[in-house]
Amino acid sequence: MKNMTSLKSIKLIGFGLLFITFSLSSCQKDVPPAPDTTAGTTTELKVAADFDWKTSREITLNVIGLKEVNPAINNTFYVNSSAGVTYYKDLLTMNQDYTIKFAVPSTETTLVFNYGSKTKTVEITSSSLTYDYITE
Amino acid sequence: MKKIFVITFLTLLSLTGFTQTVTNDFENAGGWKYYSNVCWGIGMNNEYEYFNTNVVGGGFTGSKVCQTQNLGEKNICRLESPWTNLAAGNIEFDHAVPSKNGTRKLTVYLVKEDDSKSKILEFTYTNGNANHASIANNVTGIRKIRWEWTGNDGNSRGQLDNIVIPGTNASDPSHDCEPMAAIIDADGDGVPDTQDEYPNDKYRAYNNYYPATGFGTVAFEDNWPAYGDYDLNDLVMGYKFKIVSNAQHNVVEIFNTMLLRANGAGMENGFGYQLPAVNPGSIRAVTGAGNQSGYTISDNGTETGNPTKATIIVFDKSHQYMNEWNTEKGVPPVPDVQFDIYLEFMKNGVAGAAGTITVSNLNIAQWNPFLVANGQRGREIHLPNYLPTDLADQSLFGTGDDDTQTGKYYKSKTNLPWALDIYGAFDYPAEHMDISQTYLHFGAWVESSGANFKDWYSNTGAGYRDDAKIY
Numbered sequence: 001m002k003n004m005t006s007l008k009s010i011k012l013i014g015f016g017l018l019f020i021t022f023s024l025s026s027c028q029k030d031v032p033p034a035p036d037t038t039a040g041t042t043t044e045l046k047v048a049a050d051f052d053w054k055t056s057r058e059i060t061l062n063v064i065g066l067k068e069v070n071p072a073i074n075n076t077f078y079v080n081s082s083a084g085v086t087y088y089k090d091l092l093t094m095n096q097d098y099t100i101k102f103a104v105p106s107t108e109t110t111l112v113f114n115y116g117s118k119t120k121t122v123e124i125t126s127s128s129l130t131y132d133y134i135t136e
Numbered sequence: 137m138k139k140i141f142v143i144t145f146l147t148l149l150s151l152t153g154f155t156q157t158v159t160n161d162f163e164n165a166g167g168w169k170y171y172s173n174v175c176w177g178i179g180m181n182n183e184y185e186y187f188n189t190n191v192v193g194g195g196f197t198g199s200k201v202c203q204t205q206n207l208g209e210k211n212i213c214r215l216e217s218p219w220t221n222l223a224a225g226n227i228e229f230d231h232a233v234p235s236k237n238g239t240r241k242l243t244v245y246l247v248k249e250d251d252s253k254s255k256i257l258e259f260t261y262t263n264g265n266a267n268h269a270s271i272a273n274n275v276t277g278i279r280k281i282r283w284e285w286t287g288n289d290g291n292s293r294g295q296l297d298n299i300v301i302p303g304t305n306a307s308d309p310s311h312d313c314e315p316m317a318a319i320i321d322a323d324g325d326g327v328p329d330t331q332d333e334y335p336n337d338k339y340r341a342y343n344n345y346y347p348a349t350g351f352g353t354v355a356f357e358d359n360w361p362a363y364g365d366y367d368l369n370d371l372v373m374g375y376k377f378k379i380v381s382n383a384q385h386n387v388v389e390i391f392n393t394m395l396l397r398a399n400g401a402g403m404e405n406g407f408g409y410q411l412p413a414v415n416p417g418s419i420r421a422v423t424g425a426g427n428q429s430g431y432t433i434s435d436n437g438t439e440t441g442n443p444t445k446a447t448i449i450v451f452d453k454s455h456q457y458m459n460e461w462n463t464e465k466g467v468p469p470v471p472d473v474q475f476d477i478y479l480e481f482m483k484n485g486v487a488g489a490a491g492t493i494t495v496s497n498l499n500i501a502q503w504n505p506f507l508v509a510n511g512q513r514g515r516e517i518h519l520p521n522y523l524p525t526d527l528a529d530q531s532l533f534g535t536g537d538d539d540t541q542t543g544k545y546y547k548s549k550t551n552l553p554w555a556l557d558i559y560g561a562f563d564y565p566a567e568h569m570d571i572s573q574t575y576l577h578f579g580a581w582v583e584s585s586g587a588n589f590k591d592w593y594s595n596t597g598a599g600y601r602d603d604a605k606i607y
Contacts, residue, residue: 033576033599033601033602034576035572035573035576035577035578035579035580036576036577036579036580036599037572037579037580037583039572039579039583040572040573041366041570041572041573042366042552042570042571042572042578042579043363043366043550043552045550045552045572045579045582045583046550046583047550047551047552047582047583048551048585049544049551050585051551051582051585051586052520052521052586053519053520053521053553053556053582053586054557054586055556055557055558055559055560055590055593056347056501056557056559058499058501058502066173066174066309068164068174069174069305069309070304070305071304071305073308073309073310073316074326074327074328075310075328075331076327076328076331076342081348085348085349086344086345086348087348088344088495089342089344090342090344090381090385090495090496091326091327091331091341091342091383091385094309094310098496099496100496101496101497101499102496102499102501103346103499103500103501103559104348105347105559105560105590106559106586106590107590107591115310116308116310116311117310117311117312118310133173133309133310134166134169134170134173135173136169
């Protein structure tokens with residue numbers, strides 16, 4: 001008998017909590033998400049004169065050849081993301097210099113250069129990078 | 137007499153042609169690290185883990201010399217040449233143990249690929265003087281030269297310089313300095329089949345993509361030179377470029393897929409783009425564009441009136457391809473309209489009249505898309521700071537809200553644009569929904585000059601956008 005009473009009490013408390021929850025949530029108004037700037041509209045934005053509005057970044061890569069490599073070695077040079085997305089590929093001769101231009105999303109922070117068995121990972125610290133074939 | 141001279145000259149020339157050598161004077165500023173990358177065995181693997189050979193100042197001639205660590209009873213210091221396709225001739229080098237203590241010996245071997253070796257010199261030092269070795273060699277084929285110094289105590293070191301080996305280098309520094317393997321190249325274009333995306337086509341080798349995956353997006357406001365509502369959906373175009381190039385780095389063809397995704401505008405807007413680095417004469421043909429009424433098109437498919445930069449008109453009026461705006465909430469979307477634009481730069485190895493262009497110089501990221509507002513050819517709207525074409529009506533510059541002037545193009549007086557190029561997919565705002573209120577980090581991205589929230593257009597986390605304002 002005592003157990004039956006306890007069960008009833010628990011049920012009552014449970015229904016009560018549910019009622020309060022629904023009551024509170026029905027009172028709460030949906031708050032639309034807001035921009036994280038004080039500007040209300042685009043025309044109110046404060047924009048620096050030199051902002052380029054780009055979501056990509058152009059990279060100029062200077063490839064320094066290993067001049068002592070003779071006869072010439074030809075392999076495909078890959079510019080990849082750390083996730084394996086290829087931004088650029090072309091045939092390079094190992095003892096020649098090249099200037100290569102390509103673009104990556106602005107969100108990209110590192111590049112992985114592959115040439116044969118050689119792999120180098122570099123941070124994108126500027127729009128002008130240098131690659132040589134010297135590895136540890 | 138003349139005949140004798142010619143014969144003598146040709147004989148000398150042919151002899152010169154056969155005297156290829158592999159040399160090393162250790163003078164490169166990069167030191168041992170450089171030489172190990174061009175396949176000299178200088179401290180480059182576990183064999184040398186106790187007594188690394190190095191390149192130091194001093195020595196025989198020049199300013200640098202290869203020097204071992206201290207020799208000792210248990211120490212064998214080594215240097216190895218790259219794999220060499222040996223030819224008959226003399227193997228020459230200078231060597232010494234300058235501070236000789238105890239017993240010191242240099243042994244030189246020819247080493248085969250299976251690591252078996254044959255001795256070609258054994259030299260016991262009696263003093264610290266420099267020595268020159270000239271070893272007659274009749275062995276041909278792939279070998280390494282290995283120098284090994286041994287000693288019983290003390291701290292003297294072996295030195296080596298001015299190496300000349302008859303033959304040609306046969307190590308592949310791009311593949312861990314293994315002996316060069318035969319390259320399988322079915323089309324003979326110089327690109328190994330395993331790396332060639334067209335292994336049986338000598339005119340093609342690689343595909344490069346922009347963006348690297350999927351589609352990019354250009355989104356326009358069409359009310360230039362006056363501000364609009366900044367929903368950036370008056371014309372929304374998806375784009376993808378597949379650039380095919382050959383082994384000489386030249387662009388062969390471009391497959392450009394354009395998607396008309398939205399035209400939330402009352403005006404009839406056209407769309408085109410310019411390739412700033414491409415002379416129109418470098419393009420042999422353009423196909424796949426839509427209607428181009430109101431434009432003058434050359435025989436090769438580029439627009440006339442832009443003599444130095446190839447200009448492609450994709451279509452003249454967007455609404456003839458898409459009846460709905462694809463921007464109004466409550467109105468069901470209609471499918472994207474696809475344009476498969478093909479640009480032929482080379483055919484069977486023959487370029488257009490203005491010559492070839494390399495993939496790097498094409499720099500497709502600098503493509504210059506533009507909207508032509510309301511069928512008025514001169515009323516071009518470009519991305520911020522992108523140049524107008526030669527056919528733009530420059531009398532509109534500086535009118536309305538526009539502040540175009542030398543060095544500043546298609547930006548307002550407060551530096552706002554009329555178009556954006558987004559590297560990736562973009563769920564554009566619905567009609568009249570300001571992008572700043574739709575993409576909640578857009579304003580922070582802009583006001584930080586791009587430093588913060590570089591991924592503002594993504595939906596990677598909560599709070600990036602107000603989904604209710606996206607079409």
